[in-house]
Amino acid sequence: xxxxxxxxxxxxxxxxxxxxxxxxxxxxxxxxxxxxxxxxxxxxxxxxxxxxxxxxxxxxxxxxxxxxxxxxxxxxxxxxxxxxxxxxxxxxxxxxxxxxxxxxxxxxxxxxxxxxxxxxxxxxxxxxxxxxxxxxxxxxxxxxxxxxxxxxxxxxxxxxxxxxxxxxxxxxxxxxxxxxxxxxxxxxxxxxxxxxxxxxxxxxxxxxxxxxxxxxxxxxxxxxxxxxxxxxxxxxxxxxxxxxxxxxxxxxxxxxxxxxxxxxxxxxxxxxxxxxxxxxxxxxxxxxxxxxxxxxxxxxxxxxxxxxxxxxxxxxxxxxxxxxxxxxxxxxxxxxxxxxxxxxxxxxxxxxxxxxxxxxxxxxxxxxxxxxxxxxxxxxxxxxxxxx
Amino acid sequence: xxxxxxxxxxxxxxxxxxxxxxxxxxxxxxxxxxxxxxxxxxxxxxxxxxxxxxxxxxxxxxxxxxxxxxxxxxxxxxxxxxxxxxxxxxxxxxxxxxxxxxxxxxxxxxxxxxxxxxxxxxxxxxxxxxxxxxxxxxxxxxxxxxxxxxxxxxxxxxxxxxxxxxxxxxxxxxxxxxxxxxxxxxxxxxxxxxxxxxxxxxxxxxxxxxxxxxxxxxxxxxxxxxxxxxxxxxxxxxxxxxxxxxxxxxxxxxxxxxxxxxxxxxxxxxxxxxxxxxxxxxxxxxxxxxxxxxxxxxxxxxxxxxxxxxxxxxxxxxxxxxxxxxxxxxxxxxxxxxxxxxxxxxxxxxxxxxxxxxxxxxxxxxxxxxxxxxxxxxxxxxxxxxxx
Numbered sequence: 001x002x003x004x005x006x007x008x009x010x011x012x013x014x015x016x017x018x019x020x021x022x023x024x025x026x027x028x029x030x031x032x033x034x035x036x037x038x039x040x041x042x043x044x045x046x047x048x049x050x051x052x053x054x055x056x057x058x059x060x061x062x063x064x065x066x067x068x069x070x071x072x073x074x075x076x077x078x079x080x081x082x083x084x085x086x087x088x089x090x091x092x093x094x095x096x097x098x099x100x101x102x103x104x105x106x107x108x109x110x111x112x113x114x115x116x117x118x119x120x121x122x123x124x125x126x127x128x129x130x131x132x133x134x135x136x137x138x139x140x141x142x143x144x145x146x147x148x149x150x151x152x153x154x155x156x157x158x159x160x161x162x163x164x165x166x167x168x169x170x171x172x173x174x175x176x177x178x179x180x181x182x183x184x185x186x187x188x189x190x191x192x193x194x195x196x197x198x199x200x201x202x203x204x205x206x207x208x209x210x211x212x213x214x215x216x217x218x219x220x221x222x223x224x225x226x227x228x229x230x231x232x233x234x235x236x237x238x239x240x241x242x243x244x245x246x247x248x249x250x251x252x253x254x255x256x257x258x259x260x261x262x263x264x265x266x267x268x269x270x271x272x273x274x275x276x277x278x279x280x281x282x283x284x285x286x287x288x289x290x291x292x293x294x295x296x297x298x299x300x301x302x303x304x305x306x307x308x309x310x311x312x313x314x315x316x317x318x319x320x321x322x323x324x325x326x327x328x329x330x331x332x333x334x335x336x337x338x339x340x341x342x343x344x345x346x347x348x349x350x351x352x353x354x355x356x357x358x359x360x361x362x363x364x365x366x367x368x369x370x371x372x373x374x375x376x377x378x379x380x381x382x383x384x385x386x387x388x
Numbered sequence: 389x390x391x392x393x394x395x396x397x398x399x400x401x402x403x404x405x406x407x408x409x410x411x412x413x414x415x416x417x418x419x420x421x422x423x424x425x426x427x428x429x430x431x432x433x434x435x436x437x438x439x440x441x442x443x444x445x446x447x448x449x450x451x452x453x454x455x456x457x458x459x460x461x462x463x464x465x466x467x468x469x470x471x472x473x474x475x476x477x478x479x480x481x482x483x484x485x486x487x488x489x490x491x492x493x494x495x496x497x498x499x500x501x502x503x504x505x506x507x508x509x510x511x512x513x514x515x516x517x518x519x520x521x522x523x524x525x526x527x528x529x530x531x532x533x534x535x536x537x538x539x540x541x542x543x544x545x546x547x548x549x550x551x552x553x554x555x556x557x558x559x560x561x562x563x564x565x566x567x568x569x570x571x572x573x574x575x576x577x578x579x580x581x582x583x584x585x586x587x588x589x590x591x592x593x594x595x596x597x598x599x600x601x602x603x604x605x606x607x608x609x610x611x612x613x614x615x616x617x618x619x620x621x622x623x624x625x626x627x628x629x630x631x632x633x634x635x636x637x638x639x640x641x642x643x644x645x646x647x648x649x650x651x652x653x654x655x656x657x658x659x660x661x662x663x664x665x666x667x668x669x670x671x672x673x674x675x676x677x678x679x680x681x682x683x684x685x686x687x688x689x690x691x692x693x694x695x696x697x698x699x700x701x702x703x704x705x706x707x708x709x710x711x712x713x714x715x716x717x718x719x720x721x722x723x724x725x726x727x728x729x730x731x732x733x734x735x736x737x738x739x740x741x742x743x744x745x746x747x748x749x750x751x752x753x754x755x756x757x758x759x760x761x762x763x764x765x766x767x768x769x770x771x772x773x774x775x776x
Contacts, residue, residue: 001488051447053512053515054442056519057519059438059439059468060469060515060763060767062468062632063470063632063762067634073647073648074631074632077467079466079468080449081450081451082448085465092465095489096483098487098489101483101486127447127448129448130452131444132446241463242465244463245451247455251455259461375451378448378455379464
């Protein structure tokens, strides 16, 4: 099975972009990626986005972005898997190339969250959960994650301080990433003294509301050669899969296992011919610090109940055995929900091309992983990327 | 290039389903399709849906439907291209099979519109247009289509009565389709005396607000053989493409040409190795009667400005040269927006299997076409289906 390659990446800095609209961000990221690849046309476009209808009263993002980028009458659709939309869009782009129908595919992840009132934005994000069985009772998305964190602490005996280490790591790396929303390191006290959003999740356990767009260009190796893209720029989509779980948290047999991530990782590893040990860094979905811990366990990096230990032992740092959130993760780079999976992909590609900013380049990185979660673990993509 | 086949179809009747939720309709249609194929598992799920976030405050439909249908931890995402979402989802399902990554793929189109207040629903539908450049000025989606109809009438000298013939044809066929929302024939006067929604579009020129779900199962010919699906049930996805155009109607060079449909049809015809003359029936996107006329022109069935003539000459009836809307089309079967493209696909498959209801079976149909529009012609899929 011939695996596709990423030949170009682009982003805009994550932040609160009051004066910029969704289409502007998306087009900028897309043109950056096309520039990076050195191409001036693509065969089709996939847009990863969670909730533009709610946030900015605009659907049909495929047509909108293809149009405003001046790409001609190309096929262009939106892909949605809640906060996992970006990761799913990348996989659809890869599959389009593998289907043989399209040669050069652009994938843009974009979300404009700050145009909505914060209370409305909180509501829109909760649409990732089960409207009839969870939201009806007043649960917010943070509240659902808080239940999981509380149970994890009780079950395995960890403290809020232990989880804070994930946020510290994210900010330490994000401080060196010019595209990160929060470009500064924080102290343990910053996390511990921050207000509760939903006990035990504090402000600094949680990713911010923000705006952003990121893009990648995907093609086959044959076409990459034909286009004359230098091999240093190729990053192989070596293995990828996605999986689902019950959308309603209460229906899970085990609240502390991200089964969808386990299933997706297993298939992605097999397709790539790797194990967790072969992977040099992990861009996991730390929308909340608890999700970083559970993700590391589901990906086979830590045993069940030991995800937090990796942070305590310093193994998640750039120079540790299992670096995570090398560019700041959702916590510090930011989490423009539907764009996040594409940001992760761009960051992984830069790491594998050896082009990460100074201080956060994982030395000699050959294989990287992105993991993007939709809902409370109900829709998860795992993608293994490899230097060619 | 090995083309995939549809091996199972399912639907629920279109209507105002006050007591049924989106998930119930989707699961029922999906299980009907799986029953029809005689299978009890699928490898992945694509959901076509336009605006569940706005209509029912629920995103993440992939996980929701996979979960409630009891399909296990399969990949499942939503595909959005405004009212063209269903057609796009079918094409994504076909591409997933062609990529070699998935063997048996389910596609569900679903929309629950009647839970919203009608005034809100009108607003949500307008998200298919350009929020910043069209909706900002107060244009509704019907108003934009009304401008096109007015121009067509002026340019080519047709009357409102001419367009009404499309509605009559749709209702004549829909009356015989047990899954149609409006199962009754109408008279010319019914259309002409109906109130204006946006002059010159009258109530009976327009598709209704409604709820519905339809599903198809797609696989490769090799796998269909392996599963023991009898060949009478195979319907080949012989050729398909989609294309975009400016999202803002005002930016079109020519308001009266559906360029995206032309581009998509050209590619789909080439892939299928057919011309418009080889096609036995056309399920076109008659959300408004004007769109039926423009679609027939873009598909190469009629010359520019002559789409309406096909209706006047009776050629669009079941026994005409170019039957359209054989099961009632969007006007009479109904238009649950994101589900429509999948309904069209199901109907085309039934025609090609010779299983259309009595009176609306196109005799000896070998090749059929579906065309599904998102926005005011900004995102259009064309799919050619063939009896194997």
